[in-house]
Amino acid sequence: MVKLTIDGRQTEAKEGAMVLDAARALNIYIPTLCAHESVSAYGACRLCTVDITTRSGRNRMVTSCLYPVEEGLAVKTTTEKIAAHRRMLIQLLLARCPESPELKAMAKKLGADDTPFPKEDPAKNHNCILCALCTRACDEVVGQSAISFVNRGVAREMAIPFYNDSDACIACGSCFYICPTNAIQMTDKNGKRRFVMPHNTMEFELAQCAQCGRYHLPKRQIAWMAKKSGQPLEFFARCISCREEVRL
Amino acid sequence: MKLTAQQLKNKIKPILGKNHNDPAMLVSILQDTQTELGYLPRKALAEIHKELNIPLTQVYGVATFFKAFSLEPRGRHQIQVCMGTACHVRGAEKILDTVERELGIMPGENDKDLRFSLETVNCVGACALGPIVIVDGDYAGEMKIDKVKPLLKNYK
Ligand code: FES
Numbered sequence: 001m002v003k004l005t006i007d008g009r010q011t012e013a014k015e016g017a018m019v020l021d022a023a024r025a026l027n028i029y030i031p032t033l034c035a036h037e038s039v040s041a042y043g044a045c046r047l048c049t050v051d052i053t054t055r056s057g058r059n060r061m062v063t064s065c066l067y068p069v070e071e072g073l074a075v076k077t078t079t080e081k082i083a084a085h086r087r088m089l090i091q092l093l094l095a096r097c098p099e100s101p102e103l104k105a106m107a108k109k110l111g112a113d114d115t116p117f118p119k120e121d122p123a124k125n126h127n128c129i130l131c132a133l134c135t136r137a138c139d140e141v142v143g144q145s146a147i148s149f150v151n152r153g154v155a156r157e158m159a160i161p162f163y164n165d166s167d168a169c170i171a172c173g174s175c176f177y178i179c180p181t182n183a184i185q186m187t188d189k190n191g192k193r194r195f196v197m198p199h200n201t202m203e204f205e206l207a208q209c210a211q212c213g214r215y216h217l218p219k220r221q222i223a224w225m226a227k228k229s230g231q232p233l234e235f236f237a238r239c240i241s242c243r244e245e246v247r248l
Numbered sequence: 249m250k251l252t253a254q255q256l257k258n259k260i261k262p263i264l265g266k267n268h269n270d271p272a273m274l275v276s277i278l279q280d281t282q283t284e285l286g287y288l289p290r291k292a293l294a295e296i297h298k299e300l301n302i303p304l305t306q307v308y309g310v311a312t313f314f315k316a317f318s319l320e321p322r323g324r325h326q327i328q329v330c331m332g333t334a335c336h337v338r339g340a341e342k343i344l345d346t347v348e349r350e351l352g353i354m355p356g357e358n359d360k361d362l363r364f365s366l367e368t369v370n371c372v373g374a375c376a377l378g379p380i381v382i383v384d385g386d387y388a389g390e391m392k393i394d395k396v397k398p399l400l401k402n403y404k
């Protein structure tokens with residue numbers, strides 16, 4: 001265990017844990033947009049910036065989601081400087097995606113009403129802040145890597161290969177659920193699951209429950225589940241409610 | 249140059265072998281593929297993804313990351329006009345204008361019979377020779393406006 005203080009409170013954390021996790025264990029709020037317990041830390045949004053002083057007295061700002069705890073570390077999660085820093089960051093994100101309700105809410109929380117920076121056309125980034133939660137979830141949790149970043153610098157975007165190759169996608173919707181700015185839309189209609197991503201759209205067939213007839217899961221996701229679980233495909237022929245009922 | 253699926257496979261196989269079928273060598277593999285085929289066709293990226301057993305997103309992500317890779321067919325000859333500081337003060341702008349006018353294309357484009365592709369670069373480390381034009385890796389230094397046409401003539 002490693003001993004450190006956060007906002008003056010003594011605490012202990014496991015070696016290798018991040019400062020963000022240690023703070024959360026103490027119920028100390030640090031704003032984040034790109035951190036999620038299911039995927040590896042990435043450090044895209046920088047909102048989780050905190051002030052640290054190491055045992056040797058070195059003082060600086062670091063992103064708490066990426067900074068491992070160390071013995072004798074003194075962390076301050078809210079200082080004037082940090083508040084100003086976070087405000088500037090959210091204002092930059094807001095300039096990128098000026099219509100995002102999530103970013104507006106976060107800006108308000110951080111004390112910024114609007115952004116002083118020139119706003120991008122909302123149709124350019126479609127509320128995507130390039131936090132990489134979706135690509136990390138698809139890669140690390142689902143294991144499919146159906147989406148990734150393409151291009152570089154200001155042209156960087158999240159998309160499927162060639163903007164039209166969705167072969168690797170199983171239509172599970174993990175990207176949709178994890179997106180912090182709702183930049184991905186998912187709708188099930190007429191036996192189809194449709195994704196509207198920031199820079200491409202995709203459509204997949206849903207399977208019908210053999211018993212109640214309702215469309216329950218994407219066909220590809222069923223195939224994926226059968227493969228992962230080792231259960232035969234027929235096991236997933238009925239939806240989860242029909243299956244549960246039988247077991248009762 | 250149209251290749252059948254089998255021909256494409258045959259071209260890519262030795263490239264992968266030379267790079268030990270190692271996904272960590274992806275950039276080098278893409279470079280070799282581009283040298284071999286002139287650009288990176290979609291089918292080639294798909295083949296590399298299958299053979300190396302890595303996600304297509306990874307191959308496509310890297311291929312679009314570097315400006316040196318082209319996913320579109322390019323001309324038989326690559327022209328680079330240096331726009332770096334030293335070349336700039338020695339009149340690179342005028343040289344570029346001349347090349348553009350000669351070929352009727354802008355940087356990033358190919359001429360219509362796919363003879364030339366034109367792009368600009370920022371300093372190639374030969375400032376003393378500026379302004380510089382590079383065709384297929386050969387440096388032509390101390391370029392002048394009236395040297396552009398004769399230079400391009402050398403390339404069919
Ligand atoms: S949460 Fe740490 S950088 Fe986004």
Ligand code: FES
Pocket residue numbers: 330331332333334335336370371372373374375376378379380
């Ligand atoms: S500026 Fe052209 S070679 Fe350096």
